Amino acid sequence: MDKPDDVFRIDVVDAQCVPAGTDKTLLESLEQHGIDVHYHCREGFCGACRTKLLAGNVRYTTDPLAYIDDDEILPCCCIPLTHLKVTVPR
């Protein structure tokens, strides 16, 4: 479960720094800590949660179908692999 090395630090620009585990999606982790992120499908096909990834790495739980640029991620279907720095759509 929550082994300490499975928790990463997510630095959300213009908001706070929150911890995120590897047992849920990045979107769920952000919501759990009171950060409202814009979302629609929560399945990676609509792109509503498109987020700028300024530093770090993630892995996807499902193949993201929505269009994302090279420096963008979809929090609804990814899990952090490292500490992250992101700008989320509110």
Added chain:
Amino acid sequence: MRYTTFNQNNVNTLGEPMFFGNPVNVARYDQQKHAIFEKLIEKQISFFWRPEEVDVTRDQVDFQKLTDPEKHIFISNLKYQTLLDSVQGRSPNIAFLPIVSLPELETWIETWSFFETIHSRSYTHILRNLFSDPSDIFEDIVANEEIKRRASDISRYYDDLIFATQLWQTQGEGTHTVNGEAHLINKRELKKKLFLCMNSVNALEAIRFYVSFACTFAFAERKLMEGNSKIIRLIARDENLHLTSTQHVLNLWAKGKDDPEMAEIAEECKDQAREIFMSAVQQEKEWADYLFQNGSMIGLNKQILCEYVEYIANQRMSAIGLDTPFTVKSNPLPWMNNYLNSDNVQVAPQESEISSYLVGQIDSSVSEDDFADFEL
């Protein structure tokens, strides 16, 4: 170049552009130039639904309880959506199929259009339940000035591309005079028309539905017209996927990952593309004005709806590399997210509480963790 339904030349589609290359011959999906369209087809098919699966009978009782301004809002939105899906149920096929060059994109276009026809059928399903004879509603769609103005703007870019393609395919490049009007036809002009048309479709899928979606879900927040809301949720899920496809097409062009000439055109026509989006935003705001002309509804007014249009426009403009011209920073209608979440979209009542019950979807991924407690 004359269109052929089965191009007899051996063409390697992996080297073809999305449009204006060779006509497609073999419908094969084992290899794809742009794999995303194959994935979108699979996703869209997994979403298959029929309007009749959704029980809308309770809406009839609810409808009688609505105030007159609310009835105006509800019916006007249905008319507008009927118009949008009437256009979208045929136009991608007629405009894009004669010029498409990749089998996976060809089939995506057909799948996309087919789902728009399901949406059209669902409006009939909703209206037939509310009125013994819905003819007046349908007939008003071609008589109502507010709707007609939008219709001409939506169909204009399609009609332009279709007409130019017909001239090109029957008469080739050159200047052709039809009914006393001269038309310059060459590949570059055709590609420009295609680019503008794709931007117009993208704007349609991106924002034109959202004013009526917001009204529908505002009724549902008050536990009114919930059958209708279930249908609109299914439609919204499909439209989100369609939008993803037009965003992919526009970005593949702009980033030079397809036809290099389209990358030039994307740069050259960027202002026009922006203008198409901005005028769609303006028209949606005017539509909100028309909806609320007789009075608002609980939970929603013109101003907040216009802010939502701006909010969603910012997001969708940035997705295709445009600026974000509006100042609205946070979502003015946060409850909309719940209705647009695909996990909440369920049809049959027995499925409505169980998110894992997904027809036609099999999760076949197996990770090492699944064998973690497995011992020999």
